[in-house]
Amino acid sequence: MHLLVIEDNPDLVANLCDFMEAKGHTVDASYNGHAGLYAALEGIHDAIILDLTLPGLDGLTVCQRLREMGKETPLLMLTARDTLDDKLVGFSRGADDYLVKPFALQELEARLTALVRRAKGEHTRRRFQVANLTFDPDTLSVQRAGTPITLPRTPLKILALLIRSSPRVVTRQEIEQEIWGESPPDSDALRAHMHTLRAAVDKPFDKPLLETIHGIGYRLADPDARSK
DSSP, X not given: OEEEEEOSOHHHHHHHHHHHHHTTOEEEEEOSHHHHHHHHXXXXXXXXXXXXXXXXXXXXXXXXXXXXTTOOOOEEEEESOOOHHHHHHHHHTTOSEEEESSOOHHHHHHHHHHHHHHHHHHXXXXXXXXXXXXXXXXXXXXXXXXXXXXXXXXXXXXXXXXXXXXXXXXXXXHHHHHHHTTXXXXXXXXXXXXXXXXXXXXXXXXXXXXXXXXXXXXXXXOXXXXXX
């Protein structure tokens, strides 16, 4: 297995890496939420081991953002909290399994193996759709009315967030945080990416799907289904 560990305890990471690599697995490590989110989105891993308490972004936020961006990699959450409510919150954000600290490394490997086997055996393709616009998170392909649409990387990430959140309004702050983390560029950068996105998914078609909510953010929704 190719694993990603997002954990801020270097001793735990070292022990985990030593154990997993001795078992023949490959392990990448990130030590804070922002770095972990980036590594998870950019890399290809069989499973993610995610600590609940992290500097920068906490584990629940990392998990939720991964799912919002269409990342379906099996995710096991590590936590010192063992109450049912804590676990239910984690599952609601997209976690696939929970392991309470302290834990046996043998159990961690067994749980990861089961998650990966299940994902490979039971995975079904998911597509997100708003009106006649579709987005496939597995292939990152976009189509509208059967016509393929090619988008640069940043507008594609924005589209993924908007279509997963539809018909909710997504604030500018949410988009900037999702794309640039704690170091967003000036406001013209987002405006330029939204212009590129709108030109690709709306301009060639009769009905615009991308709506600007002035002073707040953006919404991707079927105009026939929008509440007045």
